[in-house]
Amino acid sequence: MAETCLGCHKFSFDYDETKLKRCSGCKKAYYCSEACQDNHWVFHKFDCQPDRINTADRLAMAVYEDMLPGHPQTCEDYGFDRAITPEAQSKLIGLYIGLIKILGIPPRTVHKWRIHGVLVDKIKETYNKVPEAARAEYYPWFLENEHIIALAGQPRTTDMMVRAWIFIEGSDSESREEIIAAIERKPKDVKDCFYLCAIILSKGYPDPAMDMWVDFGFASCTSEDEEKRLCARYYRLIEACTFKEFCDAYRDHRLLSLFRSKGLPVDDGRGHLGGLLGGDWKKSVWFLKQNVVQDPIAEGFGMAPAVMVDYGFFNCETDSERQQLRRAYKAFFDSPHGDPSALHEAAIKGNIHGYLSTVVQGLENPVFRRLMENPYPLPEYDDSD
Structure with missing residues (x-):
């Protein structure tokens, strides 16, 4: 019976069945190339070296399956039992996907970082080597919530x-x-x-x-x-x-x-x-702030329609314009002089650019005036006819 590469299952571009080589560890699995074997090792290790499995290996398997880990000790070691909301758990697995799958940090290295107590520092060191625009939203979330990983695995009197x-x-x-x-x-x-x-x-x-x-x-x-x-x-x-x-x-x-x-x-x-x-209704300015303080989500993704309309994002024709507008609002919220209620009032009066220019510098470019236009103030309704 002909053997098949356990990694690519004959779908490798240069697959050659005559060059299959057997795994030197378990003597049972076959691979068509070293690259195929390396790529499949995160899964094969569980069959080949089951006595050497640690929680970083289980984390890596979850990463490659794009799933939250289900193993209790893995959840404890890597912070999932402290990330109590679905949003936090999604951000945490996204952080590890970036670290292990995209940036290529091997599970054995992640394991060493954790047992030596330097996991948080090493995650920062690794991500800081990546251009800021390529870090996705998971890394900024981690910087706000690093205690989730820093405290992972530490004994607690009560979960x-x-x-x-x-x-x-x-x-x-x-x-x-x-x-x-x-x-x-x-x-x-x-x-x-x-x-x-x-x-x-x-x-x-x-x-x-x-x-x-x-x-x-x-x-x-x-x-x-x-x-x-x-x-x-x-x-x-x-x-x-x-x-x-x-x-x-x-x-x-x-x-x-x-x-x-x-x-x-x-x-x-x-x-x-x-x-x-104090009330059911919340001004759209707070949802604007919620979106722009998350670095670097923007691109209008996940932005409420009211925010898109009230603050001009529907005017943006390119990604670059969305980023420019978002950075202007972020500078406003970062400023000690930025008053969200005043920005809301300016928005409903159709004077965002005029007000924002008193708080944020560098908005002289006419493009900002165009981007900050909105449908307000709405014309008064005349029912005299």
Whole structure:
């Protein structure tokens, strides 16, 4: 019976069955070339050297299958059990896909980095060698959430999901998987509150890619220190109230009142936090900020239609123009003089360029005036006829 290359299954461009060579380890698998054997090693190692498998090998298999790892110890070693939301887990596997599959870091190297306690530093070192425009959105997310990997594998008295589950009066006898399944059956507002509690109890804070970054007011923060202070306030609040109180206040847009009722006033001098927590409707400027602070997502991908229209992205004819417009808004939000509410007012008056030019330098090019045009102000409706 003729053998077949286990790697390419006869689909290699220069496949020659007469040149097949047997794996020197297991003596069972055949390959048509060293390149084919190298490319398939991430899978073949499990059959050839099962006694030498480590969690980095399992991570690599998940990477090449474009799936989240299912092996519990792998999840613990590489941070997946700390990335509690689907968005965070997707970003984390994307980071490892870039590291292992695209940048070519072997699993054995990743394993050494982890056991020597330098995984975070080495990920930074590796990605920083890549041009910024080619890093995709996973690396900037990692820089905001490196604690997920830095704390991976460290002993914890209670898993964050279990701790949050106990906080909402769930049973501590249920597994993490049972807890997640139970939470996913809950209404959206309950799920939102649970995941925020899990993040806050783990001493983390929401990433801008998460809806809760806007919904729980973190978009109003102008610095990492402000985010940390807001996290600390939420930490004290969820320890001072019941989960039902917290959910009811979130659902009814009364979180600021709940803070005050528990003796935990929140500094909201600009009124932005109150605007985000106090009503169903949120100004499109906050979703603009959510999009542009994530580097380098842009290209209009995932941008709400209201943001596209209100802030001129529908005017962009090329990728370069989208990036130019996005950089201008990012410079605005990074500026200590950038007031999101004032930008919103300028947008509805059709004066984005006029206002933005008072905060951001370098907008003299006429292209910015064209890109920042929008349909506002809307003509007044005349019903006299």
